[in-house]
Amino acid sequence: MNKEAPIGIFDSGIGGLTVVKEVRRALPNENIIYFGDTARVPYGIKSEKVVRNYALQITNFLMQRNVKMILIACNTVSASARDEIQEAAGDIPVLDVISAGTKAAMAWPEHDHIGVIGTLATIGSEAYNRAIREYNGGVKITSKACPMLVPLAEEGWTDNDIARQIVHRYLASFEDQNIDSLILGCTHYPLFKETIQQELYRRKIRIVDSGESIAKMAREELARRQLLNPSGGTFECYVSDRPQRFQELAERFLGTEIPNVQIIQL
Structure with a gap:
């Protein structure tokens, strides 16, 4: 697996950016792709079957971006779909906040x-x-x-x-x-x-x-697999709806500017 490949992080919306913040602090050389499912948030009021379906769609998107690790930054997904995501991800390590x-x-x-x-x-x-x-x-x-x-x-x-x-x-x-x-x-x-x-x-x-805990786990797992990136640090941000509102909130969460938030349909 390529050391320079990105880490994929996702959440039902914006909250997972607190995980992004801690990962960037613990692993400043890692390239990160974040997806927030803003068109379908909140997940907490939906059935487990629907949440699993959404989570697997996002997992497929991240795998298409050739990520080397997936972090589930959503407690609802962690509770209901972690095993299915791990199965879909195959050899790609999957960590979750719970x-x-x-x-x-x-x-x-x-x-x-x-x-x-x-x-x-x-x-x-x-x-x-x-x-x-x-x-x-x-x-x-x-x-x-x-x-x-x-x-x-x-x-x-x-x-x-x-x-x-x-x-x-x-x-x-x-x-x-x-x-x-x-x-x-x-x-x-x-x-x-x-x-x-x-x-x-x-x-x-x-x-x-x-967020701190999963960032530490990610660093340890990447080191164990000899996949730490020696030089990188890019950040790509994707949402499924309302990128302008998301960008405003995201910059508040991260405490830094985000140059471009892209909207995609899964």
Whole structure:
């Protein structure tokens, strides 16, 4: 496989760009292709069959672009279609945010009680619960759906009084739970990391960012396969609808300009 081949990253919309940001930080020489399925977002309200179909279409697109690795930056897809994507990808390694976040949480020396926050769909799927219990069936898990955080993130309201009040309200569920770590189970949530840290600062609770975790896993896997790119760093961005609005939000998420967002039909 070609070392200079790109890493393919995809999500149902814009949230996966927090994963892109961490991958670019951990692997600055890697070429990246990102696809956001903005025409069909959100995935969380759709059936697993439909989500799998969408995910396989995106996988096929990325494979046509000759990617050397695929990162599933969508919790809904990670929960419902990872095995099918891996089968379709063949020899191309596939990593997902749920596995990455779980592995990071379980690597922490103290992991008797893990908290998870996510969208209604992700929490309802209990995907993190299953992944954590594959490591250790005795771990206590407390989950909380935080649906308001996604629209706040897309409005850019991540560090104002409204955001702080809503984060406080959601995290109050963990006040007496004595959790050891808190998994941010949605790719929008790292945008609230500073606000969440301020809310939890009195307690020794580790925040697990699945974007950081999957970037670390990607670096380790590419190194193991001797596929690290010595010189690169390009970024291509594709969406299925509304590239102008996406570009505005994407630049907010990444903290940098994106020269061109291309629209394609799958």
